[in-house]
Amino acid sequence: MPDKVLIYSRFPKAQLVRFSERYELLNAAGKRPNEAYSAAELADVRAMIAAGGAPLGGEAMDMLPKLGAIVCYGTGYDGVDLAATAKRGIAVGHSPGANAASVADIAVTLMLAAVRRLLVVDNYVRSGDWAGRMPSPMMRPQAGMRGRRVGVYGMGEIGRKIAARVAAFETEVGYFSRTKYDLPYQYLPSLEALADWCSVLMVAVRAGPETNQMVDADILRRIGGDGFVVNISRGSVVDETALVQALTDQTIAGAGLDVFAEEPHAPDALTALPNVVLSPHLGGHTLDSHVAMQDCVLANLDAFFAGKPLPYQVKGA
Amino acid sequence: MPDKVLIYSRFPKAQLVRFSERYELLNAAGKRPNEAYSAAELADVRAMIAAGGAPLGGEAMDMLPKLGAIVCYGTGYDGVDLAATAKRGIAVGHSPGANAASVADIAVTLMLAAVRRLLVVDNYVRSGDWAGRMPSPMMRPQAGMRGRRVGVYGMGEIGRKIAARVAAFETEVGYFSRTKYDLPYQYLPSLEALADWCSVLMVAVRAGPETNQMVDADILRRIGGDGFVVNISRGSVVDETALVQALTDQTIAGAGLDVFAEEPHAPDALTALPNVVLSPHLGGHTLDSHVAMQDCVLANLDAFFAGKPLPYQVKGA
Structure with missing residues (x-):
C-alpha cells in the first residue's frame, strides 16, 4: 500500500x-x-x-x-x-x-517592461496611433537602464539571480539583506539606505513577520520620481495602498508586480494604472x-x- | 557665420x-x-x-x-x-x-515579454479573470528561459550586448555572422544552422542588400514551434509576410518586434496577433x-x- x-x-x-x-x-x-x-x-x-x-x-x-x-x-x-x-x-x-531562475527572469521582465513602458508602446503600435501625422509624447525619449542603480532587497537564491541578470544591463547593483555577503555588489546597511541609493528596487526578500509591509510610503518616497519597484516576493512585503498612492501621484515612475496583497485579486486602483505591469504570481511558473x-x-x-x-x-x- | x-x-x-x-x-x-x-x-x-x-x-x-x-x-x-x-x-x-545598450535592452525586453507572455498575463490580471473560480489555461506552465538556446544573428556592437545580456539568463548563446570572433559563444556557420540550433533568434544584423529578407519562411520553420523571433535591426531583414504566417499557424510560438517593413506602420495581420509584442522602433530611443x-x-x-x-x-x- x-x-x-x-x-x-x-x-x-x-x-x-x-x-x-x-x-x-x-x-x-x-x-x-x-x-x-x-x-x-x-x-x-x-x-x-x-x-x-x-x-x-x-x-x-x-x-x-x-x-x-x-x-x-x-x-x-x-x-x-x-x-x-x-x-x-x-x-x-x-x-x-528550484524556481529561482524563473522568478528572477520574471523580475527582470517586469523591470524592463516597466522602465521601457512596454505595455503602453505596444498599444501605441497596435492602435495605429504610431502612423499618426504628429509625433506623440509617447515617443519622447525616456531614461533607460544603462547607468541605473538597481537595488536588490534580499540576497537569497532569487536575489542573487536577479542581481546577476541585472548587472548584465550595464547597471550598478546594490543590495540590502540581514547578512552582508562576499558578492561583487555594493552592500547598503538598511532598506532606507538602499532606497535612497537606487532608482529601481527589486523586492526579493523572504516574506515573514520581519519583512511585513517593509516597503512603505517612506521607502517609496526615497526611491523617487524616476524610480521603479518590482515585487516578485509576496504581496505582504509591500504596503499596497501606499504603492497605489505613490504610483497615482507619481512619487515613483512605475512598478512591476507578480504578487499582490490578496491573491488572486489585484485591486482596481492598481489595474487601472498605465504605469504598472502586472503578472498573476507566475514568476516561478515555468x-x-x-x-x-x-x-x-x-x-x-x-x-x-x-x-x-x-x-x-x-x-x- | x-x-x-x-x-x-x-x-x-x-x-x-x-x-x-x-x-x-x-x-x-x-x-x-x-x-x-x-x-x-x-x-x-x-x-x-x-x-x-x-x-x-x-x-x-x-x-x-x-x-x-x-x-x-x-x-x-x-x-x-x-x-x-x-x-x-x-x-x-x-x-x-551610441545606442547599442538601449537597443540590446529592448531586444531582451521583447524576448522576455514574448517568452513569458507578458501582455496576455497582464491582461489576465487587469480583466479580473485571474480571480475567476476555474484555473485558466493561461496558468499552464510554459517553457522559460533557462537552458534555452538563443541565437544571435549579427555580432556587431548590438549583437554583442544582446549576447552578454542573454547569457545572464542561464541560456546557451550561439551566433552567426560573416566573421567568427573570439567570443565565448558557439559559432554556427550559417543562418540556417543557427535557426536549427536555437529556439530564440535575435536579429541584430546590419540591414543591407546582403541581409535583405534573410529571415524567411524556411528559417522560421527551422526555429520551430517552441521558438521566438526578436527583431531590433530593420524590418527589411525579415520577410514580414512569412513571419505573420508563421505566427498565425504557430510554426513559431511568438515574436517581439521593434522594427517593421513599412514604418511607422505595423500591418493589421500582425497587430491582431496575441503572440507578438510590438514596439514603435524605439530600441535606441532613450x-x-x-x-x-x-x-x-x-x-x-x-x-x-x-x-x-x-x-x-x-x-x-
Missing part, C-alpha cells in the same frame, strides 16, 4: 501527477482537511503537500493527528505557522532555489521550475517516509 | 537643439530638399544630417551641389546609397554603438542614447568642417 499524502492547497491536476504515481493522494484542494475528509480518513495521514503561501496553522495540523511532515511546493513557507510545527514536532520542507520543485517535493516525501531527515528542510523548522 | 547643415529627415525638435547651437540648420523635415528650399539656399550647404534608414539616393544628393558629408543620426545607414556617395566623394558618418548619438553627430560635423576625416565614418564609404 502506498503511503497517504494529503494535498492541502489547490493545485492544478497536472502538477500532482508525479506525486500520485508514488503516493495515495487525498486531495483537499484548498478546503479544510476535515471538510474534505472524515477524521477516520485523516487519522493515518503522516505527510501533506501545501502551497507555502497558504495559511496553515495549528488547528489544521491537528486535524491530522499523525502529521509528521509538511512539504511546501515552492520556495516559500510563509503561510506555515512554524511555532505550531515546532511544538508538534512536524518537519517542514520546501523547494529552495515547466522547468515545476519539474525542479516536484523533484524537491518527492525527495522530501521519500526521505520522510524512509525515516530520514528532509533533504530540503526549512531552516530552523 | 555658422556653417549651414541641412536636416534631411524629420526629427523631433528636441533632438536638434544641440546642433542648432553650433550650426545654421535648414530643416527639410523629411521633404525633398528642393521642395523645402530654393536652389540658391541649398547651393552652399556642405553637410546634412539624416536618419540612416531613410532612402537617400544620388538625386537628393545632387540637389546640394557642394555636399561633402552625410551624417547619420544613429548607427544605421542602410538608406544611404553608398555607390552614389562614393561616386560624388561624399563622406558618410554614423553613430556606431535619453542617454540620444546624448551619445548627438555626440557622434557633432564630432562628425565638427571634424568635417575643420577639414578632417570623420571620426565615425561608415566603413568603406
Whole structure:
C-alpha cells in the first residue's frame, strides 16, 4: 500500500501527477482537511503537500493527528505557522532555489517592461496611433537602464539571480539583506539606505513577520520620481495602498508586480494604472521550475517516509 | 557665420537643439530638399544630417551641389546609397554603438515579454479573470528561459550586448555572422544552422542588400514551434509576410518586434496577433542614447568642417 499524502492547497491536476504515481493522494484542494475528509480518513495521514503561501496553522495540523511532515511546493513557507510545527514536532520542507531562475527572469521582465513602458508602446503600435501625422509624447525619449542603480532587497537564491541578470544591463547593483555577503555588489546597511541609493528596487526578500509591509510610503518616497519597484516576493512585503498612492501621484515612475496583497485579486486602483505591469504570481511558473520543485517535493516525501531527515528542510523548522 | 547643415529627415525638435547651437540648420523635415528650399539656399550647404534608414539616393544628393558629408543620426545607414556617395566623394558618418545598450535592452525586453507572455498575463490580471473560480489555461506552465538556446544573428556592437545580456539568463548563446570572433559563444556557420540550433533568434544584423529578407519562411520553420523571433535591426531583414504566417499557424510560438517593413506602420495581420509584442522602433530611443548619438553627430560635423576625416565614418564609404 502506498503511503497517504494529503494535498492541502489547490493545485492544478497536472502538477500532482508525479506525486500520485508514488503516493495515495487525498486531495483537499484548498478546503479544510476535515471538510474534505472524515477524521477516520485523516487519522493515518503522516505527510501533506501545501502551497507555502497558504495559511496553515495549528488547528489544521491537528486535524491530522499523525502529521509528521509538511512539504511546501515552492520556495516559500510563509503561510506555515512554524511555532505550531515546532511544538508538534512536524518537519517542514520546501523547494529552495528550484524556481529561482524563473522568478528572477520574471523580475527582470517586469523591470524592463516597466522602465521601457512596454505595455503602453505596444498599444501605441497596435492602435495605429504610431502612423499618426504628429509625433506623440509617447515617443519622447525616456531614461533607460544603462547607468541605473538597481537595488536588490534580499540576497537569497532569487536575489542573487536577479542581481546577476541585472548587472548584465550595464547597471550598478546594490543590495540590502540581514547578512552582508562576499558578492561583487555594493552592500547598503538598511532598506532606507538602499532606497535612497537606487532608482529601481527589486523586492526579493523572504516574506515573514520581519519583512511585513517593509516597503512603505517612506521607502517609496526615497526611491523617487524616476524610480521603479518590482515585487516578485509576496504581496505582504509591500504596503499596497501606499504603492497605489505613490504610483497615482507619481512619487515613483512605475512598478512591476507578480504578487499582490490578496491573491488572486489585484485591486482596481492598481489595474487601472498605465504605469504598472502586472503578472498573476507566475514568476516561478515555468515547466522547468515545476519539474525542479516536484523533484524537491518527492525527495522530501521519500526521505520522510524512509525515516530520514528532509533533504530540503526549512531552516530552523 | 555658422556653417549651414541641412536636416534631411524629420526629427523631433528636441533632438536638434544641440546642433542648432553650433550650426545654421535648414530643416527639410523629411521633404525633398528642393521642395523645402530654393536652389540658391541649398547651393552652399556642405553637410546634412539624416536618419540612416531613410532612402537617400544620388538625386537628393545632387540637389546640394557642394555636399561633402552625410551624417547619420544613429548607427544605421542602410538608406544611404553608398555607390552614389562614393561616386560624388561624399563622406558618410554614423553613430556606431551610441545606442547599442538601449537597443540590446529592448531586444531582451521583447524576448522576455514574448517568452513569458507578458501582455496576455497582464491582461489576465487587469480583466479580473485571474480571480475567476476555474484555473485558466493561461496558468499552464510554459517553457522559460533557462537552458534555452538563443541565437544571435549579427555580432556587431548590438549583437554583442544582446549576447552578454542573454547569457545572464542561464541560456546557451550561439551566433552567426560573416566573421567568427573570439567570443565565448558557439559559432554556427550559417543562418540556417543557427535557426536549427536555437529556439530564440535575435536579429541584430546590419540591414543591407546582403541581409535583405534573410529571415524567411524556411528559417522560421527551422526555429520551430517552441521558438521566438526578436527583431531590433530593420524590418527589411525579415520577410514580414512569412513571419505573420508563421505566427498565425504557430510554426513559431511568438515574436517581439521593434522594427517593421513599412514604418511607422505595423500591418493589421500582425497587430491582431496575441503572440507578438510590438514596439514603435524605439530600441535606441532613450535619453542617454540620444546624448551619445548627438555626440557622434557633432564630432562628425565638427571634424568635417575643420577639414578632417570623420571620426565615425561608415566603413568603406
